[in-house]
Amino acid sequence: MQQRKFILSEKDIPTHWYNIVADMDEKPRPPLHPGTGEPIGPEMLEPLFPEELIRQEVSQEKWIPIPDEVRDMYSIWRPTPLFRAHNLEKALDTPAKIYYKYEGVSPAGSHKPNTAIPQAYYNKQAGVKRITTETGAGQWGSALSFACQLFDIDCEVYMVRISFDHKPYRKTMMNTWGAKVFPSPSNNTEAGRNILAEDPDSPGSLGIAISEAVEQAAKDPHTKYALGSVLNHVLTHQTIIGQEAIKQMEMAGGMPDVVIAPFGGGSNFAGLTFPFLRLNMEEGHQIRFVASEPASCPKLTRGQFRYDFGDAVGMTPLIPMYTLGHDFVPAPIHAGGLRYHGAGAIVSQLLHNDLIEAEALMNKEVFEAGVLFARTEGIIPAPEASHGIASVIREANKAKEEGQTKSILFNLCGHGNFDMKAFEDYFAGKIEDHELTQSEIDASLDKLATPMVE
Amino acid sequence: MQQRKFILSEKDIPTHWYNIVADMDEKPRPPLHPGTGEPIGPEMLEPLFPEELIRQEVSQEKWIPIPDEVRDMYSIWRPTPLFRAHNLEKALDTPAKIYYKYEGVSPAGSHKPNTAIPQAYYNKQAGVKRITTETGAGQWGSALSFACQLFDIDCEVYMVRISFDHKPYRKTMMNTWGAKVFPSPSNNTEAGRNILAEDPDSPGSLGIAISEAVEQAAKDPHTKYALGSVLNHVLTHQTIIGQEAIKQMEMAGGMPDVVIAPFGGGSNFAGLTFPFLRLNMEEGHQIRFVASEPASCPKLTRGQFRYDFGDAVGMTPLIPMYTLGHDFVPAPIHAGGLRYHGAGAIVSQLLHNDLIEAEALMNKEVFEAGVLFARTEGIIPAPEASHGIASVIREANKAKEEGQTKSILFNLCGHGNFDMKAFEDYFAGKIEDHELTQSEIDASLDKLATPMVE
Numbered sequence: 085m086q087q088r089k090f091i092l093s094e095k096d097i098p099t100h101w102y103n104i105v106a107d108m109d110e111k112p113r114p115p116l117h118p119g120t121g122e123p124i125g126p127e128m129l130e131p132l133f134p135e136e137l138i139r140q141e142v143s144q145e146k147w148i149p150i151p152d153e154v155r156d157m158y159s160i161w162r163p164t165p166l167f168r169a170h171n172l173e174k175a176l177d178t179p180a181k182i183y184y185k186y187e188g189v190s191p192a193g194s195h196k197p198n199t200a201i202p203q204a205y206y207n208k209q210a211g212v213k214r215i216t217t218e219t220g221a222g223q224w225g226s227a228l229s230f231a232c233q234l235f236d237i238d239c240e241v242y243m244v245r246i247s248f249d250h251k252p253y254r255k256t257m258m259n260t261w262g263a264k265v266f267p268s269p270s271n272n273t274e275a276g277r278n279i280l281a282e283d284p285d286s287p288g289s290l291g292i293a294i295s296e297a298v299e300q301a302a303k304d305p306h307t308k309y310a311l312g313s314v315l316n317h318v319l320t321h322q323t324i325i326g327q328e329a330i331k332q333m334e335m336a337g338g339m340p341d342v343v344i345a346p347f348g349g350g351s352n353f354a355g356l357t358f359p360f361l362r363l364n365m366e367e368g369h370q371i372r373f374v375a376s377e378p379a380s381c382p383k384l385t386r387g388q389f390r391y392d393f394g395d396a397v398g399m400t401p402l403i404p405m406y407t408l409g410h411d412f413v414p415a416p417i418h419a420g421g422l423r424y425h426g427a428g429a430i431v432s433q434l435l436h437n438d439l440i441e442a443e444a445l446m447n448k449e450v451f452e453a454g455v456l457f458a459r460t461e462g463i464i465p466a467p468e469a470s471h472g473i474a475s476v477i478r479e480a481n482k483a484k485e486e487g488q489t490k491s492i493l494f495n496l497c498g499h500g501n502f503d504m505k506a507f508e509d510y511f512a513g514k515i516e517d518h519e520l521t522q523s524e525i526d527a528s529l530d531k532l533a534t535p536m537v538e
Numbered sequence: 539m540q541q542r543k544f545i546l547s548e549k550d551i552p553t554h555w556y557n558i559v560a561d562m563d564e565k566p567r568p569p570l571h572p573g574t575g576e577p578i579g580p581e582m583l584e585p586l587f588p589e590e591l592i593r594q595e596v597s598q599e600k601w602i603p604i605p606d607e608v609r610d611m612y613s614i615w616r617p618t619p620l621f622r623a624h625n626l627e628k629a630l631d632t633p634a635k636i637y638y639k640y641e642g643v644s645p646a647g648s649h650k651p652n653t654a655i656p657q658a659y660y661n662k663q664a665g666v667k668r669i670t671t672e673t674g675a676g677q678w679g680s681a682l683s684f685a686c687q688l689f690d691i692d693c694e695v696y697m698v699r700i701s702f703d704h705k706p707y708r709k710t711m712m713n714t715w716g717a718k719v720f721p722s723p724s725n726n727t728e729a730g731r732n733i734l735a736e737d738p739d740s741p742g743s744l745g746i747a748i749s750e751a752v753e754q755a756a757k758d759p760h761t762k763y764a765l766g767s768v769l770n771h772v773l774t775h776q777t778i779i780g781q782e783a784i785k786q787m788e789m790a791g792g793m794p795d796v797v798i799a800p801f802g803g804g805s806n807f808a809g810l811t812f813p814f815l816r817l818n819m820e821e822g823h824q825i826r827f828v829a830s831e832p833a834s835c836p837k838l839t840r841g842q843f844r845y846d847f848g849d850a851v852g853m854t855p856l857i858p859m860y861t862l863g864h865d866f867v868p869a870p871i872h873a874g875g876l877r878y879h880g881a882g883a884i885v886s887q888l889l890h891n892d893l894i895e896a897e898a899l900m901n902k903e904v905f906e907a908g909v910l911f912a913r914t915e916g917i918i919p920a921p922e923a924s925h926g927i928a929s930v931i932r933e934a935n936k937a938k939e940e941g942q943t944k945s946i947l948f949n950l951c952g953h954g955n956f957d958m959k960a961f962e963d964y965f966a967g968k969i970e971d972h973e974l975t976q977s978e979i980d981a982s983l984d985k986l987a988t989p990m991v992e
Contacts, residue, residue: 085548085549085606085609085610085613086610087548087613088548088613088614089548089613091545091547093545094539094541094542094543095539152539155539156539156540159539159541159542159543160542160625160915160916161916171614171688189643190916191912191916191917191918193955230916233913234625234916252958252962253958253959253962256958256959256961256962256965257918257958257961259961259962259965260909260912260913260918260958260961260965261912261913262913455714458645458714458715459687459714459715459716461614462614462615462644462645462684462688463645464645464711464714501647501955501956502955504706504707504710504711504714505707505710507710507711507713507714508706508707508710508713511710511713511714
């Protein structure tokens with residue numbers, strides 16, 4: 085019998101997070117104060133985050149120890165399995181070997197708890213009583229609700245009103261883990277009340293929800309805020325994915341030739357690829373890395389590398405990022421987790437230095453890939469994860485054309501159990517391809533007054 | 539760090555199914571022909587099932603070899619993990635050790651693919667082109683769709699109309715695996731057309747859906763029918779659960795004192811318990827076995843042991859079963875998988891011989907247990923599985939009162955990702971307890987003219 089799964093035991097859960105900044109020749113530029121244009125100090129982040137997370141955000145240490153309490157909670161679902169996709173290979177009739185790391189085995193169904201757990205833990209250690217956050221489609225809100233429940237912290241999630249109304253099951257999932265979920269804009273905050281005063285039927289946006297969550301955290305010393313992607317400490321927490329995958333690829337016969345992951349803000353991409361990137365930097369491997377982004381939100385392939393706000397309304401420091409402009413509104417594709425205007429500072433620097441690649445994919449190709457995957461490998465992938473699968477299929481088909489025996493690894497970052505509406509739309513022929521014109525991109529970028537990163 | 543998960547490798551996937559009939563002192567009585575009252579021969583089943591499954595249905599062999607092709611497909615998700623529920627134990631402050639076998643890691647989210655895969659395989663071997671089945675809430679239909687896709691057989695699912703309308707995501711899940719799903723009653727069959735002629739707005743029922751699926755299979759030599767529980771071969775296929783669990787309990791320190799599983803038609807209960815029952819029969823263990831059924835459908839605790847039809851409309855042979863009467867309609871509780879009027883013949887015989895126990899649980903206790911489980915162990919359990927959890931909590935509380943260090947194992951037979959509406963209703967205070975009066979039960983049983991099993 086051919087082996088499908090490469091499985092580690094709990095003692096193989098990594099003991100440290102890998103901070104790639106320590107190994108980068110060219111470090112990411114620091115965030116800037118939007119008023120003064122000067123680099124901000126860690127103290128600017130103190131109203132929002134506990135001290136240890138701020139320390140990790142600016143850390144230059146290569147290995148950051150994972151507390152035992154965090155490893156213990158990781159063991160609820162980690163290590164996650166690594167699969168050889170025998171059935172998909174056969175369907176593609178490709179000489180390529182295809183592997184995937186499956187993060188959908190977490191209770192919340194994605195890789196997001198990898199950072200939600202330590203964020204909840206460090207907040208608990210700092211005496212924080214309540215964490216606020218925003219969520220769009222609900223993946224991040226679910227993960228943080230689960231993590232806060234484990235460490236007995238109150239969790240308040242501001243969920244974009246239109247998602248709150250259209251995705252009641254994600255809200256119920258968060259309630260099941262004890263979180264309070266508010267449709268945003270809400271009457272809880274000044275930001276929310278102002279918007280409701282102007283438009284009582286506002287459908288909300290991620291930008292508004294961030295404003296509400298941040299306002300709640302900033303005004304109460306016992307409340308902090310948590311973010312699920314983009315920031316350095318978030319990406320660093322995710323590196324347990326790639327560390328496990330390296331051990332599993334050793335079991336499977338050796339390192340991959342190419343590593344692929346979907347790209348939203350960068351957290352699942354960083355999680356899988358950074359530990360393999362270390363092998364390139366330290367041990368002379370020549371692994372390629374491909375970030376798969378939607379053609380409707382192509383910051384990596386068509387954006388500018390410049391300073392921009394992390395949020396939609398301009399409340400955060402300026403981050404050096406590949407961006408389409410902070411108020412760019414992507415088409416409402418189903419891969420909600422990839423509808424972010426920018427990329428984290430580390431990943432942006434790596435792309436700028438040609439250490440990683442990116443490609444943009446159209447919707448129909450993505451869903452076709454997702455359905456083929458479900459029909460061969462069984463697991464129904466999230467639309468976000470299906471972007472990675474589409475890139476894998478491109479690589480596998482290229483291997484077939486060129487007659488190469490290539491080894492491909494990708495991050496199946498979440499299952500699609502809560503995304504059935506997306507597949508329903510696909511089968512009903514309602515999925516449209518969205519490719520931006522250059523003038524649409526220019527129109528968004530031309531509004532930015534912030535400096536380019538040289 | 540305390541170990542949470544006991545993990546096997548793919549080579550530990552069992553090589554044989556365990557057929558408990560071989561070890562039973564008192565065998566289950568044969569099914570009877572409803573017209574003649576005589577035992578039926580295997581040939582009566584030939585229009586519906588392929589030869590090998592009929593052979594297994596009546597087999598007295600103790601070990602039935604699992605074909606390599608089936609083990610290969612099992613390896614997509616098997617072996618499944620066995621967990622020690624440290625967080626739940628802590629929350630209950632119990633001296634009991636609690637373990638659970640988690641079957642929700644299958645792509646379809648429950649234990650059902652354990653039998654769907656071999657059923658699809660044997661049909662494929664027999665040259666069958668199409669399999670029909672019925673589904674209520676959608677668990678079984680999903681599992682069979684997935685299995686048929688793997689073996690390239692067409693799959694047609696007759697889904698109870700009211701579920702078809704209320705659970706579009708289950709339908710989409712089946713479509714994603716390539717199945718055709720029809721709301722039942724449909725215009726595809728005479729049975730369906732007759733009902734629609736009388737009532738064009740019929741909400742359907744499991745009985746009607748069975749009639750349609752069976753009619754389609756019986757009239758086409760290339761089409762067969764598949765059932766997801768109750769029958770002997772189905773229960774036998776599920777015994778891979780318990781066989782794996784025995785190895786895992788050995789890793790965890792020894793056999794459990796009590797094994798608990800939810801009870802619908804008997805398939806997840808049989809799957810976990812039968813291999814442990816063998817240890818009682820062969821090696822003198824004294825493990826207790828508890829079937830958890832809903833108080834609104836209490837065939838094991840309050841039904842009669844007599845011959846009754848397996849379906850609601852009287853199309854099947856008469857099966858010796860604990861039953862509430864084949865046209866008994868349970869309250870519309872959310873645990874759709876437990877809303878079945880009877881119990882499989884083997885399990886019924888075991889209960890009659892006091893080799894297993896049963897208890898009935900009320901809805902609120904069940905959901906309270908499910909939510910506590912989600913908030914401690916992370917995984918959100920299906921309402922069906924939550925019945926088992928409620929029984930576990932009873933045992934753990936008893937252990938605490940009595941100061942015993944008891945070891946409890948239960949079958950977490952599926953996750954609740956597609957059952958969020960149930961939890962939403964629970965949080966909204968809309969979950970009601972349903973306990974039947976004796977006169978309600980008598981009224982249903984008094985209609986039966988079939989003989990008791992002596």
